[in-house]
Amino acid sequence: MSDSSLRLVWVYPDLLSTYGDQGNVLVVQRRAEQRRLSVERVDVRSDQPIPTSGDIYLIGGGEDRPQRLAAERLRRDGGLSRAASNGAIIFSVCAGYQILGHEFINDLGEREAGLGLIDVISTRGEGERCVGDVLADIDPQLGLPQLTGFENHQGITHLGPTARPFARTVYGNGNGTGDGTEGAYNDTVFGTYMHGPVMARNPQIADLLLKLALDVNALPPTDDRWYEALRAERIAAASQPA
Amino acid sequence: MSGHPGNPEPLSPRAKLAVTAGRAAAAVSRAAGRGSGSVIGGKVALKLDPDLLGRLAQHLDVVLVSATNGKTTTTRLIAEALRAAGPVVSNALGANMPAGITSALAGGTDSKYGVIEVDEKYLAGVARDTTPKVIALLNLSRDQLDRAAETRMLAEKWREGLNGTKAVVVANADDPLIVWAASSSPNVVWVAAGQEWKDDAWSCPACGGVMQRPGDDWFCGECGFRRPAPSWALSGDHVLDPHGSAWPIRLQLPGRANKANAATSAAVAAVFGVPPQVALERMYQVQAVAGRYDVVSFQNRDLRLLLAKNPAGWLETFSLIDGPPAPVILSVNARGADGTDTSWLWDVDYGRLAGHPIMVIGDRRLDLAVRLEVAGVDFRVCETLDEAVSMAPPGQIELIANYTAFQDVRRRVGN
Numbered sequence: 001m002s003d004s005s006l007r008l009v010w011v012y013p014d015l016l017s018t019y020g021d022q023g024n025v026l027v028v029q030r031r032a033e034q035r036r037l038s039v040e041r042v043d044v045r046s047d048q049p050i051p052t053s054g055d056i057y058l059i060g061g062g063e064d065r066p067q068r069l070a071a072e073r074l075r076r077d078g079g080l081s082r083a084a085s086n087g088a089i090i091f092s093v094c095a096g097y098q099i100l101g102h103e104f105i106n107d108l109g110e111r112e113a114g115l116g117l118i119d120v121i122s123t124r125g126e127g128e129r130c131v132g133d134v135l136a137d138i139d140p141q142l143g144l145p146q147l148t149g150f151e152n153h154q155g156i157t158h159l160g161p162t163a164r165p166f167a168r169t170v171y172g173n174g175n176g177t178g179d180g181t182e183g184a185y186n187d188t189v190f191g192t193y194m195h196g197p198v199m200a201r202n203p204q205i206a207d208l209l210l211k212l213a214l215d216v217n218a219l220p221p222t223d224d225r226w227y228e229a230l231r232a233e234r235i236a237a238a239s240q241p242a
Numbered sequence: 243m244s245g246h247p248g249n250p251e252p253l254s255p256r257a258k259l260a261v262t263a264g265r266a267a268a269a270v271s272r273a274a275g276r277g278s279g280s281v282i283g284g285k286v287a288l289k290l291d292p293d294l295l296g297r298l299a300q301h302l303d304v305v306l307v308s309a310t311n312g313k314t315t316t317t318r319l320i321a322e323a324l325r326a327a328g329p330v331v332s333n334a335l336g337a338n339m340p341a342g343i344t345s346a347l348a349g350g351t352d353s354k355y356g357v358i359e360v361d362e363k364y365l366a367g368v369a370r371d372t373t374p375k376v377i378a379l380l381n382l383s384r385d386q387l388d389r390a391a392e393t394r395m396l397a398e399k400w401r402e403g404l405n406g407t408k409a410v411v412v413a414n415a416d417d418p419l420i421v422w423a424a425s426s427s428p429n430v431v432w433v434a435a436g437q438e439w440k441d442d443a444w445s446c447p448a449c450g451g452v453m454q455r456p457g458d459d460w461f462c463g464e465c466g467f468r469r470p471a472p473s474w475a476l477s478g479d480h481v482l483d484p485h486g487s488a489w490p491i492r493l494q495l496p497g498r499a500n501k502a503n504a505a506t507s508a509a510v511a512a513v514f515g516v517p518p519q520v521a522l523e524r525m526y527q528v529q530a531v532a533g534r535y536d537v538v539s540f541q542n543r544d545l546r547l548l549l550a551k552n553p554a555g556w557l558e559t560f561s562l563i564d565g566p567p568a569p570v571i572l573s574v575n576a577r578g579a580d581g582t583d584t585s586w587l588w589d590v591d592y593g594r595l596a597g598h599p600i601m602v603i604g605d606r607r608l609d610l611a612v613r614l615e616v617a618g619v620d621f622r623v624c625e626t627l628d629e630a631v632s633m634a635p636p637g638q639i640e641l642i643a644n645y646t647a648f649q650d651v652r653r654r655v656g657n
């Protein structure tokens with residue numbers, strides 16, 4: 001973590017914030033501030049350079065054309081890849097997750113290169129869009145409770161040999177490959193298809209990012225009663241799809 | 243082609259049969275207690291005569307109204323204004339897909355004007371079928387994330403569908419997506435109607451460049467796409483007409499967005515020769531639209547019913563409610579008609595409610611609770627509307643709800 005405050009970088013809200021993705025930024029920020037950490041939030045528009053000195057980077061979802069534009073600009077800028085090689089913590093959702101992989105299918109139906117920060121390749125599903133509540137068990141190595149999320153995507157993401165699945169689905173599609181995986185990560189670069197936004201339903205993920213950034217094993221407790229109530233409701237809902 | 247009000251072309255026997263069959267189906271549906279029956283009636287009629295919508299519209303000077311937000315209210319305001327010039331038929335209850343539109347028009351075969359709200363997805367098709375004189379385009383923003391087409395794709399479809407249209411397009415110069423959609427039309431009247439919500443138009447619809455937005459202006463930093471010079475404008479409480487005259491707006495309907503709707507409606511009325519003063523005065527009679535903005539008495543309180551379905555709508559609604567300490571009840575559902583993805587709650591700046599007593603109800607009250615907790619504002623979660631109302635002192639309560647939550651509230655308060 002840099003000198004005095006935690007630098008929270010929100011990547012390209014002008015292109016990748018279609019699904020309430022600001023929510024993840026707000027939850028991480030709020031939970032840091034509840035631990036009396038001072039937070040410097042940096043929103044980086046796609047015509048600005050990505051700072052390489054951030055502690056936590058968040059990337060959201062978007063429509064097909066903005067996704068291609070974001071990939072083009074991130075490749076040209078290079079800042080996010082440099083930050084990753086410096087060990088930055090990066091958490092991505094949906095279209096952002098696909099961009100962090102090796103490649104995805106763009107709005108023109110062509111293969112578009114991603115940043116290759118997670119060992120995954122994304123294609124587009126032929127069937128119906130995956131929409132609905134998801135319940136999944138997060139990789140035990142991460143020490144987190146069950147993942148509850150809402151998926152809303154057409155993409156299918158295949159994991160390469162070095163990526164670990166972020167979670168295994170109990171209900172829902174996740175990566176859409178049929179192998180029960182949901183999301184993926186390499187070291188401190190994470191990707192998921194979960195909306196909600198995912199931090200609102202899983203504040204422990206926000207805490208995990210904070211612990212990684214601070215290099216600590218534990219954080220002071222917070223009053224999580226509303227998060228817990230929402231989690232209980234959505235976990236029950238995932239087992240009874242509408 | 244267009245109707246001659248004194249001498250309407252007769253409907254063909256097939257069309258007449260379709261209208262009659264549609265009316266009968268609507269009556270059966272009403273008797274069965276399924277709402278007004280207009281959609282069922284229209285579906286039956288359309289099945290019997292697929293060209294019926296076009297044939298019904300032939301006898302009318304048609305105005306189409308589409309947008310993400312404000313289309314029902316604006317349809318109503320335009321209908322009121324045009325009544326100054328002749329009888330009007332309109333889908334006033336917001337049944338805005340082809341079946342509902344057909345059903346509404348079938349009820350007004352003696353009218354001169356047809357003022358029609360159209361669902362965004364159907365605009366191009368309805369415009370093709372009805373040969374409108376005027377098309378009013380208000381705004382486009384994210385709505386129903388789980389099933390609606392992408393917002394930008396909608397603008398693109400409008401642009402293709404309206405390419406070369408003979409209609410006068412009355413369009414909002416302050417929404418880049420609307421400008422993109424309208425600028426394939428040869429005859430556009432630009433209205434500076436404003437748009438508080440900006441987060442769906444940071445990327446240039448023409449070239450993908452980043453939009454620059456100094457003050458009220460906007461332009462793409464990379465291509466020539468920019469805000470057109472408006473001929474009508476909303477300026478505070480006044481509408482400015484193309485001659486530079488300022489007309490005061492004294493609506494009963496609250497809020498900036500409704501003033502914008504009135505400005506657009508005045509521009510539409512002017513196409514038909516109705517002067518702004520006459521048009522506006524007729525709009526003042528509108529008190530509530532399909533329950534929206536109505537103030538109802540419930541448990542010795544006055545409940546003002548406000549509908550907000552998406553982030554842009556919530557933003558406009560926050561700017562019209564009474565300041566603190568006015569109590570606010572928020573209700574959110576995520577049923578089919580609302581969209582089942584509630585992520586959009588995080589695009590709404592609930593921090594703006596700080597200082598208001600806030601009560602939270604609805605199917606998704608726990609999503610709202612976490613949202614408000616993270617926004618750092620105080621709130622209470624209640625099981626029912628009755629419980630939430632009982633938490634507030636006697637006086638006026640602002641109630642903001644999304645689509646099915648709003649219908650639930652209307653049923654409970656008997657509105």
Ligand SMILES: [Zn+2]
Binds near residue numbers: 449450464465467
């Ligand atoms: Zn451009």
